[in-house]
Each structure stands twice: as structure tokens, then as C-alpha cells.
Amino acid sequence: MKHTIKIKGALGTLCIICMAWAGQGLAAEKPASPPTPAEEKVTASVPDQDDPLKRDQVAIQGKWKVLAMRAAGNPGPDAVIAVMRYEFKGNQLIITPAEPGPGYTFKLDPSSKPTATFDMTPVGSKKPDDTMKGIYVLDGDQLKLCLGKKKRPTEMRAEAKDGFGQVLIELEREKP
Incomplete structure (x- = not known):
């Protein structure tokens, strides 16, 4: 029973993260008119x-x-995964359907070695x-997150080790 509660808690947190991340994509991918030559020059110089x-x-x-999630080595429930979305807006992460609360802030560090880091705070x-x-891997429209509550993971895998679990989340950008 104790492990079931911990797994459900980890999956709930994972769901929240995924959902917040998902929301930003639709706002960022609104169709726009083609840039004028002057706008192209400005964009190219940034x-x-x-x-x-x-x-x-x-x-x-x-x-x-x-697309998939595992907590402490166990797969997440298909019914939860099917409806979970992450939306990234600025430095905010909103996960839906979510636990009550204002969401998360997140911080990326792609220069961290050996793997880029991702931290999220309520x-x-x-x-x-x-x-x-x-840690995270962002490759086009594919994103992988591996999170630990007490300790930063060093590899992209979900496992139960030393009394704490890791959560591995695989995401895909939603198409408009």
C-alpha cells in the first residue's frame, strides 16, 4: 500500500509537469503572416x-x-497518460489535468555536463x-525528462533506488 501511494504521488507530479509543458506549444505555433524583408533582417541579426x-x-x-511515463520503474496508467499534457509558457509549467495549485517554474541548463539539467519548483x-x-533531452518535437525528488538522475531511466524514485517522461509536441 505504501509503495502504491508513493507511485501514485510520483505519477501525479509527473502528470502535472507534462501537462504544463504541453500548453505552450499551441500558443507558440499560431500561424503568422510571412515576414517582410525588413523583419527578416532583424530576425537574422538576433x-x-x-x-x-x-x-x-x-x-x-x-x-x-x-507518450509514456514510468515512476520508480513502474509504467504509468494508460488512462492518465492519454489525457496528460504539459504546457511551457516562459518559465512556467502547467500540467493538465493537474493537482490543485498554481503550477511550476522551471529552469533549464543545457550546458550542464554530462547531461542538460531541468529543475522544477512549485x-x-x-x-x-x-x-x-x-535531466532532459530536447530533440525537435520530442522531449524526455527524468526527474528525481531527492537527487538529480544521471541517466534517462526510471528506477527505485536508495529509497527514492525517479520519474521518466517521454513527450511529443502537439500539432496545431
Whole structure:
């Protein structure tokens, strides 16, 4: 029973993260009119694409659907995965359907070695223990997150180890 509650809690947290992430994609992918030549020149001179943090921060924005998730080595329930979405807006993450609350803030560090890091904290929390530490791989419209409550994972896998579980979430950007 104790393990079931921990797994449900981890899956609930995972669902919240995935849902918040997913929402940003639709807003970011609104059809726009083609840029004028003057706008193209301005866009071409912006150096943000040379900065890995800015590049990933922009690329992660939008709505994402959960394809798969595992918590402490156990697969998430299909019924939950089917409806879970993550929406990234700025540095905010909203997961739907979500537990009550204002969502999360997230922080990326693509320069971290050996793997890029992803940290998420409940909005308004001042406690360091509330931050879930993780790693991420962002490849086009595919995103993988691996999160740990007490300790940052070092590999993309979900396992139960040393009394704490890791959550592995695989996401895909929603198409407009």
C-alpha cells in the first residue's frame, strides 16, 4: 500500500509537469503572416540561436502530450497518460489535468555536463526540498525528462533506488 501511494504521488507530479509543458506549444505555433524583408533582417541579426540556453528555452515552449511515463520503474496508467499534457509558457509549467495549485517554474541548463539539467519548483515555494531535479533531452518535437525528488538522475531511466524514485517522461509536441 505504501509503495502504491508513493507511485501514485510520483505519477501525479509527473502528470502535472507534462501537462504544463504541453500548453505552450499551441500558443507558440499560431500561424503568422510571412515576414517582410525588413523583419527578416532583424530576425537574422538576433544572436539568441547561438546561446544554448535561449535556444532550448524557446524550443521547449508550447503544448506537449505525454507518450509514456514510468515512476520508480513502474509504467504509468494508460488512462492518465492519454489525457496528460504539459504546457511551457516562459518559465512556467502547467500540467493538465493537474493537482490543485498554481503550477511550476522551471529552469533549464543545457550546458550542464554530462547531461542538460531541468529543475522544477512549485510556484511560490521557498523550500529547496520542493524542487524536483532532473535531466532532459530536447530533440525537435520530442522531449524526455527524468526527474528525481531527492537527487538529480544521471541517466534517462526510471528506477527505485536508495529509497527514492525517479520519474521518466517521454513527450511529443502537439500539432496545431
